[in-house]
Structure formats: structure tokens, C-alpha cells
Amino acid sequence: MALTLSVGLQKKVGLPDYGSLCASCHVEFEIDRSLIDNDLEGFHEKAAGAFAACRQAVNDQLVQQSAYSSSPPSNGKPNRTYHHNGHARHSGGEVPKQNAGTATQSQIRAIFAIARRQRVNPSSLVREKFGVDRPEDLSIREASTLIDELKRGLVESRD
Template sequence: MALTLSVGLQKKVGLPDYGSLCASCHVEFEIDRSLIDNDLEGFHEKAAGAFAACRQAVNDQLGQQSAYSSSPPSNGKPNRTYHHNGHARHSGNGQSTARDVGTATQSQIRAIFAISKRQRVDLASLVREKFSVDRPEDLSTREASTLIDELKRGLVESRA
């Protein structure tokens, strides 16, 4: 007998001038009942895979929306994001680029520090090499999410 597994994720991020972006992903699919009865780990893997797919879809959508909704703020100044050190972020060609959807959340920062400590990763070097920022707090929400996923999967090689 088949069961229906329903998984969903919704995320809302704030923007300057009291704006916000929201994206959600909900999937439903059938799984074999025997997973619950005989293979609980297999069931958890299916659910975790669905959540990971939703998380990636939501983060991708928010990234696309932020690129299209970068209208100038009401004060007439350019809509540009700066590092905590006051310098605009630059791409490899020397031109400034806006960051993805806001800065990393406190939860993301805590997770990054905890996972990197557990795996003995040189976090300062890693964020400098991979994202060209001085510290994890300077990452965007999307960059932080990507880093957390890579740390969890053990894809990071910058060891302390």
C-alpha cells in the first residue's frame, strides 16, 4: 500500500524600505508503506531529500527575485550592498555587485561556526577563498546556506 509524503518549505526575507520577498515550495509524492514499517532510515532519507530539494528551489527563487526587484530605494541612492567594513563588494572584473538577498541570519552564522568547529575547518580562510569576504557574518543568506550545505556534506577542504 502506498502512502503520500507531503513536504513544504516557505521562506521570507526582508528588503530595504520595508519590502520583502517570499518563496515557497511544496511537494507531494507516494512512497512505499514498507519504508515506515521496515526501513525508517530510508523514509527519513526520502523526506530529507525532499526538504533539501525544496530548500534549494526556494533559495534559487529568492535569488532570482532579488535580481529582478533591485529598484532604487526611496532616498534616491543606488541600491548597493556593503560589507561590514564599509567597502562595496566587487566581482572579479572590478565592478561592484549587489549581494544575494540580505546578510546571513544569526542561525546560519551559529550553524556555520558549529559545523566548521566540529570538522576542524579553517573558517576564516574558507570564507575568504570561496566568497571573498572577511568573516562569515559578511555572507549573504544564500552564500551561508550554500556553505552550510557543503559543510554538512563534507565538501570543504580548508582544514585548520
């Protein structure tokens, strides 16, 4: 009689500016019941092999995503990176808005409020720093970076 062995592994790594990358692997396969009854070491080898395969797949995926998100900028424009939803934007092309991981409404409000207190034009600022026309066009990570810089007083008005 066959049994189903199910093995899964998930790993999440932190990135700067409150970001993260996550990858998971899940495999299921049938094994002979006699392994548990007569060959426990053989069963452990099968399970360990499945975990090792998942661990390698997860690590490979994280390395691939990490390499992509840290690749150098092209065209002199800022490099876009993976966002919380796993989608990517990069300076070589646009991703449809619904997949772009655009800034949240709370981030937009914070940008406008802090910029107003510091007498900085937020539209000019995002155009200069990120090459987008409006704060609403920023990615979540870009908005987070801008909020941090505004809070620390690291931006100056050029208007």
C-alpha cells in the first residue's frame, strides 16, 4: 500500500526599506508503506532528499530574485526592484499599473503632509528623484524611501 509523503519549505529574507523576498517549495509523492514499517532509515532518506531538493529550489529562487533586484541601473535611471507582491518594475520597461505595487494611499498622504511642512513640492521632488510625474506613481519601496528621507530632512526644494 502506498502512502503520500508531503514536504514543504518556505523562506523569507528581509531587504532594506521594509522589503522582503519570499520563496516556497512544496512536493508530494507516493512512497511504499513498507519503508515506515521495515526501513525507517530509508524513509528518512526519502524525506531528507525531498527537503534538500526544496531547500535548493528555494535558495536558488531567492538568489535569482535578489540578483535581479540589485542589478545595476540602466539608462541612468533608478533601478526598480521586486515589490512585496513579487512583481517587478525596471527601468527597461513598464509593468501594467495593477501589477506595479504602487504606493499606498497612506504613503501618498504622508509624502504630501511632510513635504508641505518642509515647503517642498512633492511632484517636482518625485520627478527629480525617481523619474515619475506624481507621487501616486511611486512604488511602495520608493515611497517608503522618500518618506524616510523627508523625515530626516535629506531632501531640498529646487522650486
